[in-house]
Amino acid sequence: MSTGVRRGVMAPGVRRAVTSRVDDDDTLRIEWPEPDDGGQVTWRHVETGQEHTGAGLAGLRPGIWMASCRGEPVATDDPGFSLDGLVVYAGRPRTREVRAFRTTAGTLGLTVREVAPYVEVTGVGCEDGVIEVEGVLAYGVPVEGPARLVAVARKGSDPVSAPGVFRGRGFSGSVPIGPMAGGQVRRRMFWDLLVEVGGERLPLAARLDDIADKKTKVRFPAQHVGARHAGQVRVRPYYTDTDSLAVALTAEEESA
Template identity: 70%
Template structure:
């Protein structure tokens, strides 16, 4: 029998819906260690992949396990571990457990008019209120550049001028990582809750230019939001 839905709720409890009532316990087995757990309460699961079984057989599921609204709601609770239910390539239920730290989940980026504007929400951390900063941190040799921002509970909005990043650029290419900062707390900006893979090559933001320098936001290999500055060669 295949499960209709199989999700992890905000209290880290595995909820499985069947097409008709069934008995028998769901057992979770850690892929690397072989440890088994027989409880829908997922408290204390070690990081890694856990395969689910029912009555001694892998638990088949029709649920792909992805709901952006559900993941945003889940990330809205302060926590240090994330547990996601997903359907494997052979159609069975598994759980992915990983340690997490607070960050700002990016929901919108606008690159235009000499600024980069970002909207997002605090993921896995406590809500905040009031003025903040959108900070660009150079990976080499430059002082941070910041723009105005604000937190409204979990919501974040910030605007960063691009001209200060281009000043005194001597390398052909420089890279800046973006963060939200308030009350001494600096949270990285990233987009990790959607189902888009390989964002670095698949998601393209418009470039702006300050003189000969091209300024373009982009996602890194770890889905963090960053800015690349490139000195363009003059046409001969």
């Protein structure tokens, strides 16, 4: 994305923000290197041309918004990313997420997108015949009490689940891999992991960090079900293209 201004070559009068973060109440907090001279930040929606002035960002339509001040883009060296800040931001129930970012041209922008509650993965364990998951509820109302970790096959097998628990926003649970492997009807099968609470199933995903392409960069240990001489099923969690947590089961050939 480009605003027509190259990084490091800014027109006269362009303001540069030291930091630019969106607080959990959808208010933009900007730190300027010099005292604020009263110039307001104006946001322009890239697709529609709609404009919005001020630090209050609640109610902005989804899409990309670019910042300007007195008709010039706002420059910044801040990537707009703070994992701690995003975790706090996700701690509020909401249906729309607003994030500040720095463009490749070094200017300030916002992404606004619709969101729904899910469980942000903070830990995955793969041993002793189970897959253990820890996480925190994002964008939803905190709950207390029992829940279930559910594995749902994309084709051909019944769901497998086991008890878990919510404590406020924190979730922990585990699911056995034996029943999943017992339903292996093809060489490769894929299962999606979800958290079930109050009759609702919430996705498990890792979306708050800045790691792109987790599917190829994050690799969990594999477990095996069955005797080696009779052919085993290899069970390995992985992240999908949308950063959701899933499990791949692969039937291995019998050894001689």
